[in-house]
Amino acid sequence: MRTIHYKIKRFDGKREWYQDYQLQYEKGKTILWALTAIREQLDPTLVFTSACRHAICGSCAIKVNGKSFLACKTSLDEVLETFKSDYLVFEPLSNFEVIKDLAIAWEPKMEKMKQVKPWLIPSNKGSVERGFIQSEDDFHEISSPTDCILCGVCTSECNQLAVNDGTYLDPFILNRAYRFSVDSRDCAPEEHIRPVYENELWKCIHCMQCISSCPKGIPLTDEIAYLRQESIKMGEVNNQGAKHAFAFYDDVRNKGRLNETMLPIKTDGLLKTATTKIPFALRMIKKGKINPFHMPKAIEGIKGVKEIYKYAEEVKHS
Amino acid sequence: MRYAFFPGCTLESAAEELMISTMKVAEALGIELIELKGWTCCGASHIQDIDDFLATSINARNIALGEKLGVSKIITVCNTCTLMLRTAKAKLDKNKKLRTRVNESLRSTGMQYKGNVEVTHLLWALIEDYGLDRLKEKVKRPLTGLKVANFYGCHILMPPKIMGFENHMNPQSMEMIAEVLGAESVKFDQRLACCGFHAVFPAEKEVMNLTGMNCLSPKASGADCLITPCPLCQMQLDAYQPDAQKGFSKDITMPVLHLPQLIGLALGFSPQELAIQRHVVDAIPVLTENVLV
Structure with missing residues (x-):
């Protein structure tokens, strides 16, 4: 008889521990079936949330071997196949406050x-x-x-x-x-x-x-x-993210390729680059990873690229 | 075996060592790489944040350059380039209306997107086209004793609908290659973590924290070095490592190699031939100790 081993992260409000459970393998079941079977057959103190069993209420998601799944929608067979293992670790979702065991705070x-x-x-x-x-x-x-x-x-x-x-x-x-x-x-x-x-x-x-x-x-x-x-x-262009994206956007239009040397300056401005990126730049130069004097030439067919940009502008405004 | 080769921008500057090692390895394996003439930056997962139609159009042009060469596949050695090209291809192959508009946009270039070439990555090509048995036959210096931590990087795995070479939740391709080369793959928590590269400017503090964790985790598992199929992961984990160290009291030192450099070592090339000396964190001592004796 094949046994599936479950290690479940428990939490009682103060203390955290992992608890082991075993269930006999059954074909065609879901992760939620395993949780329910453990609670009904092995440990009534195990806390998890679930309701609809049809991927509608969204209440039964947990982590299995480090990946997050909606328990009612996820086939146990698929999970066993994915991880090529009969040992599964159940944990509450990450980036949430945990109330108890697998129950998280919304x-x-x-x-x-x-x-x-x-x-x-x-x-x-x-x-x-x-x-x-x-x-x-x-x-x-x-x-x-x-x-x-x-x-x-x-x-x-x-x-x-x-x-x-x-x-x-x-x-x-x-x-x-x-x-x-x-x-x-x-x-x-x-x-x-x-x-x-x-x-x-x-x-x-x-x-x-x-x-x-x-x-x-x-x-x-x-x-x-x-x-x-x-x-x-909306006009929010004066920030690192947008400036970084525009550095790529402009370089492709002008030369076809990215100018890595200029990228920090275009993103952060000259002053910030000079005050924060000097150690980085020096180590890159030392290893030959940045050549400050290298300016990429325009690629073959840059005219066509500029036409593509023009066309995209027209599409945007049409 | 012939491929249209899309190098991507980093291979021309910060990751020139990846260009050098890729060319060495391809030649030794008898793989012909024909660089696309006039390729542009793939957009690096940034241009769609300004204009997604444009992002698709420039990559339609890149793919069309490959179609002109009469090969069946375009090959890259960068996760993000692969994802950007495959994203454009998936959109163009699925949406006829979009394809018509994009082809109108390409008219001025004299090219057309036809949709008859695939986009692959060297990691995938070695497994599905070249074959692991054949690769094994080429190994001259088995990397016995070298403990490697395979760091996949997000964009070679996800989204699975676009990438889909293997199960993104538990991939094995890197481990398969390492095994053939004779190296030992270590298990470590951050194997499928994100390097953070694409937000290193707007989220510097958070990304440096990620970098530190991504170095500490393989170190705790006893890895000699970290291996990645992506030059952007490599740059984040190697070149920014001294910056990330400042946020950690423990020593995070972890050499980071490109996948073709690891392969090249097993094929008998010296670290210098593979330009391993270009890395910020010196990988040569650990290689000397383990495989170069």
Whole structure:
């Protein structure tokens, strides 16, 4: 008989420990089945949250062997196959406060989410009497972001949140801001986007964890790109993130390739670069990694590249 | 074996050693790399934050340059270049309307995106095209005793819908290569961590913290050096290591090699031939001690 070994992180409010459980293998089960079986058959003191069992309520996400999953939607067989092991470690989601065992606190996250005004700010095109009618195409703009079930998997996997002081907004909060800012019935997208910009929008590292782990397949990183584009349109260009992106954008248009020597200066300005990046620059020069006198020549076909830029400008304004 | 080669910007300056070692390794393995004429920067995961249509268009042009060469694959040695090119390709292959517009944009260049070449990375090509058995036959100096920490970097794994070479939650390709070369892969917590490179300016404090953890974790597992298939991870973990050290009381020193440099060592090249002396954290002592005797 095949036995699956579960090591579960416990927490009673003061003390943390790992506890071992074993269940006989059964085919075609889910992670939530394992949690429920452990609680019902082995240890009634184990605390975890769950409700709908159909990937709708978003309450049962946990970490398994370091990766975050929605327990009811995740096949145990797939997890065993992924990790090529019959030993599984269950832990609460990362980047959340833990209440007990696998149960995490959502209240602080909800408070944080209020900053982006996660509600519709209606335009005067609609009214309670007339309704707030939306075309099918307009609905499709919000159909994917409204799939979010607030399960917290994206937050748990976010590499910026793992090292951030808590200011940076969780991916599901960015999604909420996106969802209302693109809603045709909303008249104040800036009210959703400005708080996003002001809470370290440019600190997203582009690690792709959120888009890769979302159980609903929401294109979170595309949404973050959109929020950044909109913040630029709002005039927020005088920051390291936007200046860094423009350094690439301008270099490709002018020469086709990045000028690495000039990149810090374009991002941080001459003064800050001179005061903070000197040791870095010296060690790079010493190893031949930066040649301060090397200026890349324009690539073959740069004229065509400039035409591509012109075309993209026209598309943007059409 | 012939590939259209997309080097990417870092190989021309900060990671010139990756260009040198890639060329050495390719030649020794009998892999022909034809550099694309007139390639541009892939956008480095930044240009889409200003204009996503433009980001797709410039990479459509890069891919079209490869299509003109009549090869079946474009090859890169950078995770982010691979992701940027594959992202553009996935969008263009899926969305006909977008492809028509992008091709209109390319008209002035006399090129067209057709969608008939694949985009791969050297790590993948060695496994699926070249073959591990064949690679093993070429090993002249097995790296016996060398303990390596394989640091994948995010963009060679995710998003899986676009990358998808292997399970992003538990990849094995780097371990497979290390095994063939005779090296021992160590287990360490940060194996699939993010290097932080793409936010090193706006999130310097956080990224330096990541860098320190990414060095300490393999060190605690007894690794001699860290290996990465991405020049951006390499730059973050190596060139910024002295800056990251300032935030840690423990010594975080960890030499960081490019994947082709590790392969090159097993093929019999000297560290100098692979330009390993260009790294900020000196990797040569640990290599001398373990494999160069």
